[in-house]
Amino acid sequence: MGELRGTHVPVLLERCLELLAPALDRDDRTTVYVDATLGLAGHAEAVLAAHPRTVLIGLDRDTEALAHARARLDRYADRIHLVHAVYDEFAEVLDGLGYARVDGVLFDLGVSSLQLDAPDRGFAYAQDAPLDMRMDQSTGTTAEEVVNTYTHGELARVLRVYGEERFAGRIASAIIRERERTRLTSSARLAELVRDSIPAPARRTGGHPAKRTFQALRIEVNRELAALETALPAALDALSPGGRAVVLSYHSLEDRITKQALAGRARSTGPVDLPVELPGTGPMLRLLSRGAELAGESEVEANPRAASVRLRAAERIEQDGTNGTETTTRRAARERPRRVAGEVRTSGAGVADGSGAVRREMPRSPGDGSGTTVQGEG
Ligand SMILES: C[S@@+](CC[C@H](N)C(=O)[O-])C[C@H]1O[C@@H](n2cnc3c(N)ncnc32)[C@H](O)[C@@H]1O
Numbered sequence: 001m002g003e004l005r006g007t008h009v010p011v012l013l014e015r016c017l018e019l020l021a022p023a024l025d026r027d028d029r030t031t032v033y034v035d036a037t038l039g040l041a042g043h044a045e046a047v048l049a050a051h052p053r054t055v056l057i058g059l060d061r062d063t064e065a066l067a068h069a070r071a072r073l074d075r076y077a078d079r080i081h082l083v084h085a086v087y088d089e090f091a092e093v094l095d096g097l098g099y100a101r102v103d104g105v106l107f108d109l110g111v112s113s114l115q116l117d118a119p120d121r122g123f124a125y126a127q128d129a130p131l132d133m134r135m136d137q138s139t140g141t142t143a144e145e146v147v148n149t150y151t152h153g154e155l156a157r158v159l160r161v162y163g164e165e166r167f168a169g170r171i172a173s174a175i176i177r178e179r180e181r182t183r184l185t186s187s188a189r190l191a192e193l194v195r196d197s198i199p200a201p202a203r204r205t206g207g208h209p210a211k212r213t214f215q216a217l218r219i220e221v222n223r224e225l226a227a228l229e230t231a232l233p234a235a236l237d238a239l240s241p242g243g244r245a246v247v248l249s250y251h252s253l254e255d256r257i258t259k260q261a262l263a264g265r266a267r268s269t270g271p272v273d274l275p276v277e278l279p280g281t282g283p284m285l286r287l288l289s290r291g292a293e294l295a296g297e298s299e300v301e302a303n304p305r306a307a308s309v310r311l312r313a314a315e316r317i318e319q320d321g322t323n324g325t326e327t328t329t330r331r332a333a334r335e336r337p338r339r340v341a342g343e344v345r346t347s348g349a350g351v352a353d354g355s356g357a358v359r360r361e362m363p364r365s366p367g368d369g370s371g372t373t374v375q376g377e378g
Contacts, residue, residue: 008113009303010042012295012311016246017050019288019313022103023244024051025119032057034094036087036231039112041069047104054104056080057097059087061136061222065114065147086136088230094238101240107247109228109254111135111218113305123218128188132212143217147175147184162253163216163223170197171213178370180221187214215251225253232261235287239316244288246313255292255310262287262314264291288313 024031024047031054038058048056056073058080060066066082073080083093087107094102102323115135116123122132122143131144150158152172159168171246174197178184184193191210198209219225235245247262249255262285271280292310299306 006321008040008042009305010046011108011248011303011306011309012293012299013043013046014044015293015311016106017046019246020106020244021050023104023242023315024054026053026103029053030055031100032101033104033106034090034102034235035059035106035108036090036235037106038069038082038106039108040114043106043108044069044080044186045072045104048073048079056275057093057099058082058321059085059090059093061086062112062115063136063138064118065112067144068114075220083226085138086227088227088234090234091238092229094263100238101243101369102165102235102238103240103243105235105239105245105259107174107228107232109224109236109248110250111231116311122187123214125187125191125194125208128186131185131187131217133218135222137170141221143182143221144185146217146220147190148179152176156354158220159213159216161216162219162251164252165212167198167202190214219253227258227279228254228257232258236261236265236314236316241316241318243316244313246311249292249310249312250305255312259292262312266314276296285314285318286317288315325370 003128020033024033031051033047033051033054034057035041035047036059038044038060041058044056044058056079058066058069058073058078060069060082062086063084066084068081070241073082073131081097083097085093091298095101111123117129117131118124118282120129120132121134121137122129130132131142131147133143134140146158147155152169154171155175156168159165165171166373171194175184175190178189178193184190184242190213192212194213195203203209232247239245245262247258249258265285266276266287268281270278278318291314294311294375295303295306295309
């Protein structure tokens with residue numbers, strides 16, 4: 001294992017700890033916490049330190065990240081299980097370790113700074129590297145295979161859907177032209193092709209011109225959205241009553257999958273006009289975040305990775321069925337997600353799902369330098 005490259009600051013750490021605490025602090029028993037995207041174990045270490053009776057199950061598909069996490073969590077070795085797995089194997093991993101239920105789950109999606117900063121892994125458009133982009137370098141298709149074998153239509157779709165790239169067709173054409181001349185193998189050459197495909201006025205807005213193309217290829221190479229669509233329901237189903245899940249997304253498509261998975265389970269599936277809940281039709285979750293929470297300005301300033309984060313969280317509730325006193329639906333309505341206190345500072349940080357964004361700065365926890373904002377639902 002080499003030296004750790006770059007520095008990794010866990011995003012919305014204090015807010016994640018605050019949300020997970022009630023689920024992990026149980027007087028009567030040891031609790032189980034799954035970090036489905038262990039990375040460099042920044043969040044995991046803080047959870048283990050805050051909850052001395054919590055057992056961690058940490059998953060990552062990247063063996064290099066796991067090795068760093070193992071070294072970092074050395075002093076907690078007697079209560080951690082670190083597993084090399086894609087998180088869509090969530091249920092199998094739990095099964096293999098003999099756990100039926102878990103009390104807390106965190107998904108901190110996307111790539112780690114270890115991956116982004118690695119000069120040899122091809123995630124970064126700012127440095128030249130072989131076009132790999134696999135989070136798990138032991139298996140799967142590389143970005144080089146994608147750019148050299150996909151048809152024009154397939155490439156354009158990947159760039160448009162996963163990168164929200166307006167010039168997807170032009171970039172796909174440039175890639176096809178280049179590979180007819182010579183195989184495309186370098187991230188610097190790809191970044192150059194992308195820059196040259198985007199009209200000059202558009203290049204001056206929206207960050208580095210290759211950012212969206214690299215994000216799109218990374219999502220495609222790692223099948224990130226399909227894995228999340230499987231993993232999130234499995235994680236929510238595994239929560240014990242009172243258990244909590246927190247998801248940090250960095251892309252509107254990830255956030256949409258998360259929103260749908262949580263909202264779908266926070267609704268009654270029974271007939272709307274019945275005064276009482278039918279057995280098995282009550283909501284399974286109570287939403288803990290009102291819309292998606294964003295990082296506050298102070299955190300974004302200190303940690304640019306926090307700029308695009310959207311946090312959603314939910315708690316598993318008991319299905320209480322038919323006793324006729326108070327239905328789960330009515331109780332869920334009474335226990336609304338808490339409002340984030342504080343001053344409304346700005347608004348209009350638009351998102352792709354069409355919801356209006358309201359930025360509310362949270363009171364800061366001492367020393368953490370972070371704030372939280374809430375993005376209201378449209
Ligand atoms: C943003 S980092 C997590 C950082 C971590 N919370 C910390 O504080 O250090 C995301 C991690 O999730 C891993 N990852 C991404 N998709 C995954 C998947 N489908 N299955 C397992 N691990 C995944 C990546 O390899 C990366 O190490």
